[in-house]
Amino acid sequence: MLTVFGSTALDTIRTPKKVLKNVLGGAATFASISASFFEKPGLIAVVGTDFPKKYHNILKKYVDLKGLSILDGKTFRYDGKYDKTLSNRKTLKTELNVLGDFKPSVPDEYKKSDFVYLANNDPEQNSKIIKEFDNVKFSMCDTIEFWITTKRNAVIKMIKSVDAVVINDEEARLLTKEENLITCAKKMMGWGAKYIVIKKGEHGSLLFHEDVIFPSVGFSLESVVDPTGAGDSFAGAMIGYLASKKKTSFSEIKRSVIYGNVMGSFAVERYGVNALTRLKRQDITKRIKLYEKMTTF
Amino acid sequence: MLTVFGSTALDTIRTPKKVLKNVLGGAATFASISASFFEKPGLIAVVGTDFPKKYHNILKKYVDLKGLSILDGKTFRYDGKYDKTLSNRKTLKTELNVLGDFKPSVPDEYKKSDFVYLANNDPEQNSKIIKEFDNVKFSMCDTIEFWITTKRNAVIKMIKSVDAVVINDEEARLLTKEENLITCAKKMMGWGAKYIVIKKGEHGSLLFHEDVIFPSVGFSLESVVDPTGAGDSFAGAMIGYLASKKKTSFSEIKRSVIYGNVMGSFAVERYGVNALTRLKRQDITKRIKLYEKMTTF
Numbered sequence: 001m002l003t004v005f006g007s008t009a010l011d012t013i014r015t016p017k018k019v020l021k022n023v024l025g026g027a028a029t030f031a032s033i034s035a036s037f038f039e040k041p042g043l044i045a046v047v048g049t050d051f052p053k054k055y056h057n058i059l060k061k062y063v064d065l066k067g068l069s070i071l072d073g074k075t076f077r078y079d080g081k082y083d084k085t086l087s088n089r090k091t092l093k094t095e096l097n098v099l100g101d102f103k104p105s106v107p108d109e110y111k112k113s114d115f116v117y118l119a120n121n122d123p124e125q126n127s128k129i130i131k132e133f134d135n136v137k138f139s140m141c142d143t144i145e146f147w148i149t150t151k152r153n154a155v156i157k158m159i160k161s162v163d164a165v166v167i168n169d170e171e172a173r174l175l176t177k178e179e180n181l182i183t184c185a186k187k188m189m190g191w192g193a194k195y196i197v198i199k200k201g202e203h204g205s206l207l208f209h210e211d212v213i214f215p216s217v218g219f220s221l222e223s224v225v226d227p228t229g230a231g232d233s234f235a236g237a238m239i240g241y242l243a244s245k246k247k248t249s250f251s252e253i254k255r256s257v258i259y260g261n262v263m264g265s266f267a268v269e270r271y272g273v274n275a276l277t278r279l280k281r282q283d284i285t286k287r288i289k290l291y292e293k294m295t296t297f
Numbered sequence: 298m299l300t301v302f303g304s305t306a307l308d309t310i311r312t313p314k315k316v317l318k319n320v321l322g323g324a325a326t327f328a329s330i331s332a333s334f335f336e337k338p339g340l341i342a343v344v345g346t347d348f349p350k351k352y353h354n355i356l357k358k359y360v361d362l363k364g365l366s367i368l369d370g371k372t373f374r375y376d377g378k379y380d381k382t383l384s385n386r387k388t389l390k391t392e393l394n395v396l397g398d399f400k401p402s403v404p405d406e407y408k409k410s411d412f413v414y415l416a417n418n419d420p421e422q423n424s425k426i427i428k429e430f431d432n433v434k435f436s437m438c439d440t441i442e443f444w445i446t447t448k449r450n451a452v453i454k455m456i457k458s459v460d461a462v463v464i465n466d467e468e469a470r471l472l473t474k475e476e477n478l479i480t481c482a483k484k485m486m487g488w489g490a491k492y493i494v495i496k497k498g499e500h501g502s503l504l505f506h507e508d509v510i511f512p513s514v515g516f517s518l519e520s521v522v523d524p525t526g527a528g529d530s531f532a533g534a535m536i537g538y539l540a541s542k543k544k545t546s547f548s549e550i551k552r553s554v555i556y557g558n559v560m561g562s563f564a565v566e567r568y569g570v571n572a573l574t575r576l577k578r579q580d581i582t583k584r585i586k587l588y589e590k591m592t593t594f
Contacts, residue, residue: 085476179382182519203500217512222479254594297551
């Protein structure tokens with residue numbers, strides 16, 4: 001059983017070609033929908049009473065919502081603008097709203113989860129909630145600049161309490177205060193995580209475990225529409241794939257990273273969650289095969 | 298038979314840790330030494346009378362020097378400074394010296410070369426010299442920002458006259474005026490080259506041929522000392538490998554790119570040409586095996 005804990009948001013996404021207001025977003029939204037193609041996850045998250053019925057219905061289609069709290073007030077909102085290369089995003093506004101007061105807890109039905117993904121939450125909340133699970137076989141977390149700059153020690157403590165960290169390259173450098181990504185990963189493994197995945201956007205990712213590195217390319221795309229949620233979809237695919245296999249051997253973790261690269265590549269092809277919600281299982285299988293074929297030498 | 302045409306230089310390299318003055322450098326130096334591990338190349342290049350005997354001896358060890366002209370005057374000099382990440386280099390000074398008046402021609406002994414690499418030369422010179430070979434099976438060129446900004450049309454014309462272009466990502470974008478690397482490659486193939494290799498530094502490279510993409514990772518290194526010559530070593534390994542196989546099938550071109558990634562990774566581990574000149578053939582075989590092992594999933 002798989003549980004994802006993290007944010008559900010109403011996003012305003014500004015790309016050079018289009019501005020979308022108050023669309024379904026949030027790290028846990030992307031991660032849990034992505035994971036659902038492999039194993040239906042339970043979602044621990046919060047929304048406000050303004051959360052549109054249509055978005056509720058989208059979530060319901062992919063994930064179990066026993067862990068979704070609906071609180072009086074407004075849903076967490078994020079507003080960000082991409083530059084013309086779509087490689088850099090500037091945060092214009094963050095309104096925590098109901099997320100600010102949310103006291104998450106694990107529903108009894110989810111406590112037996114053996115796979116748990118802690119999305120970009122407050123690291124103290126992550127460290128606390130992971131203890132509420134009785135039977136964790138594999139736990140994974142991500143983190144973001146905001147927590148690294150405001151609660152670095154808590155982030156380091158959180159890393160001790162999980163099996164794997166998924167983090168992007170810039171955040172890995174910021175967190176570890178190291179430039180070289182191998183050095184970054186070694187430092188994070190020294191803090192306690194057994195597996196580190198450093199995401200490098202279009203350049204793919206690096207998986208680290210003990211003294212082994214598994215570098216993998218991104219799936220090359222000619223058209224990128226909206227990078228929002230790509231990293232969360234990557235992580236969701238990893239944990240979803242592993243939960244579906246009920247295995248955590250290194251070779252399965254490597255394969256989960258390939259699924260991460262592929263699901264991340266789908267995510268950026270349409271605005272918001274639209275690429276994921278149009279996806280069929282056979283599209284994924286087809287792209288995995290294409291990925292294998294294109295990288296073979 | 299393999300010929301490399303390009304620059305031989307005395308480099309001043311400024312890294313955050315060390316400054317090296319007037320060390321052996323130049324695109325053709327790195328490319329031809331790198332190629333020599335697979336097939337001994339002939340070198341068409343020019344140096345001045347100030348070119349140190351010890352550097353002459355290094356070159357002689359790896360390449361055939363019938364094509365090396367020694368002209369009255371000073372050797373081409375380059376002076377560049379890396380930032381602290383070693384990812385960006387600023388040119389402080391370029392002195393063409395004897396390179397400015399050099400009128401290259403192909404020695405008779407080299408005219409039967411079936412493999413030819415045209416390093417970062419004046420694109421008009423490259424287009425002219427490639428015609429002097431009688432029997433070219435596979436030709437490849439690189440280019441740099443200087444030629445793209447000063448002789449863009451000549452660069453495009455040069456691309457028409459070769460089989461393959463090896464170019465780094467930023468220069469591909471500058472040349473094609475496109476952002477997406479697939480679009481960049483398609484444009485360059487539209488100009489006439491059949492194979493495009495876009496180098497992405499530590500992130501590896503993308504090989505394009507017709508509608509096929511072959512992405513490959515860089516060989517991950519924990520310690521990078523001096524990136525000078527990495528791209529030239531990459532290209533030299535490609536052409537040297539292909540010349541040694543006497544084959545230009547797509548599967549051999551893919552393998553040549555893997556050798557490119559690996560030789561580029563060696564090049565950055567020591568200052569200047571020192572990493573290449575310390576290298577043994579078995580070091581390369583070992584790292585190729587490690588590369589294959591680390592990328593397998």
